[in-house]
Amino acid sequence: MNLSDNRLINDRAREFLTEHRESIYRRTDRMFAWLMVFQWIVGLTVAAWVSPYAWAGRTHYVHPHIWSAVILGGLICSLPTFLAIYLPGRAITRQTIAIGQALVSSLLIHLMGGRIEAHFHVFGSLAFLAFYRDWKVLATATFVIAADHMVRGIYWPESIYGITSIGWQRSLEHIAWVSFEDVFLFYSIWVSCKEMTIIANRRSEMEQMQVEVEREVTDRTREIELQRLVLQESHERLERQTAELRRAIEASEGANRAKSAFLANMSHEIRTPLTAILGFADVLLETGDIKKAPADRVDAIETIRRNGSHLIALINDVLDLSKIEAGKFQVENLPCSLHRLIGDLKHLMQVRAEEKKLSINIHYDGPIPEMILTDPTRLRQILMNLLSNAIKFTQEGEVSISVTLVGKREDRKIQIDVKDTGLGISDEMREKLFHPFTQADGSMSRRFGGTGLGLTISRRFAQLLGGDLEILETSSAGSTFRLRIDPGPLQNVELHEPNEQKIEKPAQVKPAPASKEVLKDLHILLVEDGPDNQRLIQFLLKKAGATVELAENGQIGYDKATQTDQPFDVILMDMQMPIMDGYTAASKLRADGYGGPIIALTAHAMAEDRNRCVEAGCTDYSTKPVDRTKLIELIRFHAQAASV
Template sequence: MENSSYLPEAQALQEVRQHDNYVKIDRAFGWLMIGQWVFGILAAVVISPYTWIGEAKQVHLHVWASVLLGGLICLFPFYLSRRQAGDFLTRHVMAVAQLLYSSLLIHLMGGRIEAHFHIFGSLAFLAYYRDAKVIYTASVVTVLDHLIRGYIYPLSVYGVLNASEWRWLEHTAWVIFEDVFLLIAIKNGLHEIKKSTMYEAALIKERERALNLSKIKTRFLSNMSHEIRTPLNSIVGYSDLLGQTPLNPEQQQYIGTIHRCTESLLGVVNDVLDISRIESGRLTVEKGAFDIRELQSTLQGIFAVQCEKKKIQLRVITEGDWPPMVTGDRHRLQQVLVNLLGNAVKFTQEGSVHLHLRRDGDCAIWSVSDTGIGIRPENQELVFGPFTQEDASTARKFGGSGLGLTISRALVEQMGGELKMQSTPGVGSVFEFSVKVIE
């Protein structure tokens, strides 16, 4: 990702990620300090008596040294890890303290060669900061410790009384050897992080751009829907008036075609308007009293002729005891059920379509089932997306905008319910939802 337009955002994002990493590693090192302090005391108790005075067992002076020196090394870095995690000072104090711990453990273990491996482990852990300066600080502490202690008290460092005055150079070479690999790893890691943050910054920026475009599109759809709906309503109204005048059969047929096409187009416009409301979060439902049995009868009347023409059976079943009036958004409930029934009738060539209403406490449960073409399992969630049908051939054969299920799910969720679906290809589909209608 070489696009320089994302560079400022990527740099800011990388700084945030790096600071988060500093904080995380500082806090981890704070607890590591405590653990090493305890380990140093145990090492002094278990190992140093044998190292320094043979087989005799006694609490050696080194035990007290591990307690006091370990505490001095541990407490200030631990305090910084709690109070100033992520600061420049904190990670360099951690580097100094960690290598001083390595020196203390080497001393407590009598300068054993295996104790020196703690230095390599410390440097490797410090590399998690992904900060080369921290490695430099830690390496300088190690070299100075070996130089000074090796000159004053070689037994503490090398485990021998008479060590070469240049032996510290050998240990320095090993430290530098590890540093080279660690610095290469840090450089490569930072490069990968830079690339990653560049991609992330690009995604964030493109997402913001897409959201802005979506808002513009939503406003455009909303405005255009209103602009188109006004003349369409006029066409519907005037075609109704014209149909009431003396016309010959052919003219009546033309008027009917105009009316049906306009109503169909008006339905699409209303769906687009609802989608724009859904995307902008302005979709609302209203509560009012209505007769739920009358709603069932209305739905039966809407689809009776269509089902009769297709020679499929339409059954509307209402179960349970219902009060004369229930509470809810009748208009939106009818819209959902018309969408579901419309799909059921559209995709059913033979068999039946059922609208089933039953009561569960204060809730009404509607289910719409059909013996239509069904939906493949891998496409069952896909069909709830806007402007989406199962595949292109379905859209070409049966028509439709692909908005009905999207709007229906949003409306049901707005009313506090959930639209569920079960479908088997070649057998049919069942859509079910429940809504509270009794207060």
Template sequence: MSRGLPLHWRLTLLITLVSSLTLGVAIGGYYWIEVQKIHTAVANNAGKVATQAARLVTENLERGERLPDDYFRLAFVDNENIQAAVVYEPKNRNRMAGGWIRAGSGASIGSLSSTYNLRLSTDWISGFLNQFSPETVYIQKPLRTGDGRLLGTLVLTAAASDEELSNLIEPSAVGMLVLLSMLGSLAASRFLQRGISGPIVKLAKVAHKVARDSDYTTRAEISDGGETGVLIDAFNSMLTTIQQRDAELVVAKNNAEQARERLADSHAKLEEINRTLEAKVTERTIEMHKAMTAAREANHAKSSFLAKMSHELRTPMNAIIGYAEMLIEDASDRDDKAAIQDLRKILSAARHLLGLINVVLDLSKIEAGKMDLYLESFDVWTFVHDVVPTAQPLIDRNKNQLKVDCAENFGQMRADATKLRQILLNLLSNASKFTDEGVVHLRVERDGSGPREMVVMSIQDSGIGMNGEQLGRLFQVFSQADKSTSAKYGGTGLGLAISRQFARLMGGDITVVSKPGEGSTFIVRIPIEVAPVRAGEDAPPTAKSVPAPAPVPAAGSAPSPSPASPPANRRGRVLVIDREPMQQALQEMLTADGYLVSCVTSVPDALTRGKEVRPHAVLFDLLAGGAAGAQWFAELKASPVFAGVPLVLLAPNSESHRGFAVGTNDIVTSPADGPALLATLSRFVAPRTENPILVVEDDNPTREMIVRMVEREGWPVRTAEHGEAALAQLATFTPSLVLLDLLMPGLDGFAVLRMMRETPAWREIPVVVVTSLDLNPETRQLLDQQAQKVLKKGSYSREELLREVRNSVSEFMRRRASSPPFSAAGAPDSSPKP
């Protein structure tokens, strides 16, 4: 059986084979049983016959008669089962007394022993059935007389007749039967298939369909019970499981999808929250800024109110003090001592009140950040000994002694002398106020141990001293050790607070060491070189310079630094002399406009720096010098360092400083208006340009002088000795300016100018005519139309020439930036020049 055959074919084959086999065995069995039956019948028949024959033969032999030869033939010929009948003599078993053998039977009669080997002859059917045919039956009957004497032995051979056997099975019937049975088995197998293979095949189809379509809802039909049913059940339940799993999978997938969506949603929400947060932060920041601004404004308003109030209070005080003094003078003239005493009390009270007002004003200024330092260098010993006489009356009041330790060669310090004096007076006054008949010791020393050298002034007294709690409140505004102290000793406690603020403003501080009953020591520490500061800021170095390319914001924007920027030196170097706070604004503004800015705070500094920087222009704020402004200005002008360097003056009002106009290139009203200042500066410091200036001049010394002047300003220069050479040069490059002589051999300046104005490519190039000619009005008008400026040789100053050069180059660059291709530029610039 091939395994490749379909199941139903295998089943059919199996059933057919099995049924055929069964049929064969049945037929064979049946035949064998029938043969056994025939055999038994033959044996019985032969037995009966043998018994009869034996009686007869015995009777015959007893009588001694000889058996007739035909006797056996006649006796057995009709009985077809009997093949032979032989009687052997009793003594000799091999000697026959007589016998008969059926003709054609094939049986041979020999001795008695061989007789048993007798075989029946058979035809082809008998031969085929020989193996089934029963043995030939031999029946042996001893022939005995009544008295037991053996007369002989009768042997009878019997066998089923050929006819009996051949009739037993009909071959055609058997064949028919086999055929029928096979057909039947086929039919049966077909029927059986329906029950067994049918469902399995269907199941297979269903499985195939499920596999192909992944349709787990399909179910195999249950057509019967049994194993197939179980199988289908199992398959269905498997499908159910799969379907369930599939459904679960789908659900899980959906869940995952939903989770993903929720995640994305959450993410979006988070982003939204982030954005909101950012917005909120921005909002809060703005609010905070607003609040800060409001607070600052409020504080400013408060300070401004205090300042105003102080002023308003001061005016009547002015009158009170003034009249009191007058009355004291009058009373002195009259020698009215009683009046003098009373008036002095008025004066004293008024001065005290004025002191309070001043302190309040100072405090408000410190709070408003408006307290400025006026730094000056002074000799410390002289300073201290100037203060002492002022303090002496305070010391004397409580019968104290003042001891001063200060080296006469102490040297100079640079600080705000007025404020330091105020500090010292305040501390000496305090020390004396809380000491009776004691010693107030002022020591002045240097301390070089820290990063900055300090002047240390210690004021030690032998007074009442203070406990820790009192020390804690000491420097607070309106705080004295306690109320009784204030009642006894007077004063407001403002002095110490102010003193400390002043010291801190100068980059120093005031500390105190004290024990009740043992006196106090106040220690003032001030840098020997106080840095100019804005109140509340840390001290920066005295002079700042900005050598690195500074940021330049886009044109028109506020001068705030921006990272992307062209090189800062595209315009030139400017040295700014101004106070620290102003410097920053100026520096930002100028740097933004492309200048390389160096800043110093004083003219002496400027002279030093100027040598290094070699500025193209100096910007000097007259107010930077304070009272020394005029002197500084003179120094600046006298210095060879800045000879020929344009000087722009920043002054409160240009009219009031006409005196400075001599030797000043321009005066800009301060506070400087940005665009005005930049415009002024740009007249003196032209933008750096790569386009050379073409000097057309036939006179060698004049040409060289002009070239030197222009080169000194940092511009590239080319020269031409006559008109033709100038035109040849113009053909090779575009100058940012042509300085043109009029009288030249060959092609003169007039011709060059005319040709330049007629050639579109050269039309926009600015021209400054430098001539020694006395021009008639017509010529002058013509030149004014064609050239930017006409300068008369011998009558223009160097500054004038350079100013024209700068203006023209600036104009050239400005125009160039707005309309890059020269040839595409519009009509010639023929507008009249001033």
């Protein structure tokens, strides 16, 4: 019988079935080994109990039943027991046991006087033999029982059936009853073997399944190990890349620091000569009777001033962009009147517009906040850039500014549209305009000037102010730039709609008092290493009425400040000097108790430079190139403050 369609499973199932049967045979053999010995002892006991002696009057002798139990019983039990112990599992062993068990039944029935109850041993023995689950064993035992009955029925019919004639029928009847039990036992064995077959098949299938599972697990484990190795390699590669990236970042940061240092130095190195250039250009324009000078000379001086100013603007833009890209640019949040700021800008740009016969119109769409919270310097810078561009690229027509408050509640923005009637911008250049050093085309710079940084910086400023800058529309009829900024919280801010016609004109700056009177009687120490700047600043200060002493470096300045009998009212201290720089000199002066104002002069224009000066002990700060008016006003202010 095939156990399974799978030959592998089928073969293995046969092995399991054989193994199971062997196990049953061996187990049952062992059981019968004990049973045989036990039955022998029982036979002896029964014989000794029932018929220990045979008698003849008063004499007696050992009953033949005792000898039968000892010798015949021992003989019956010996071989099955021996085979069960030494040759378990063999077919001949269980067949011998079957013969022996049937004979034991016969002997025990005899020793127990043929009692009908003793005959149950036969049926019990057959049931016991069925434990082998081997029908041949039952057949053998049945054959022995049948033979016993047939022989007795033929030769001693009266002793077994109580009749004198040959007991064929009675023998067959007895055999039939035994066979009757065999039928059930055979059926039981058949069912049991069938179940064993099913169990073997299941075991085989399970084993096969286990093998497949183990193989699968092994494969998976190998795959996982491979994946782990791949992951480990990826991890190591990632770590290497991270390390490389870290080194790259460090290198980048180093390069950034170097760039910042380079920019600072470049700024310093350019500003320093520019101070002299612009300053002396001013001197040339202001000294003597300039009106009598030839026009081309004046034009040459103006050209020097204009290009110097352009160079300063360029440096300022580069510094701003550098700080923005480094993420170091910080905007302020100050209350600011928007309509006033726009009005100031209009007036400021009005001159340039009128030069090109353009008009600047301001229009307010709805009410706007009276005050907003923003960085007015940067907002002014953005709007000035937009207006400057609009005027620059518009040949005729007008430049209009439209201001409105848009958005709802928390997301309200100030929207400023700057519209011109210029030549427009091509679509492909719309976004490029916001990239650094990009203009509409290469010829623009030549035609209109500019650095190409204005819109880039303006957009970055707009983003820093919580908004954005974009080109709303552009065509050959003109362009519209839209600026949006965050006005800050508006809960308690009054909204109003300004009338552009009634915008107050910016207060006229009072003319500064005559330069000769401003710094009169002030004793000023100028600590400056550059001879050009020494002469320029000394010239400006003396022209303003001050008495000036010079020191070439910080050490000399420190010495003069500490050793003079007449204390200086103000010390102008250049910060970059040989031998001893301004920071050290200022610190030492403060440490020695000098309480007068020390105004730092430096070509470093970064915000952190100002902080560094203040930390060193300087009262205030002025950048190079020197703005003459501002410098003199600064000196005057601090001199007065110190004297109060």
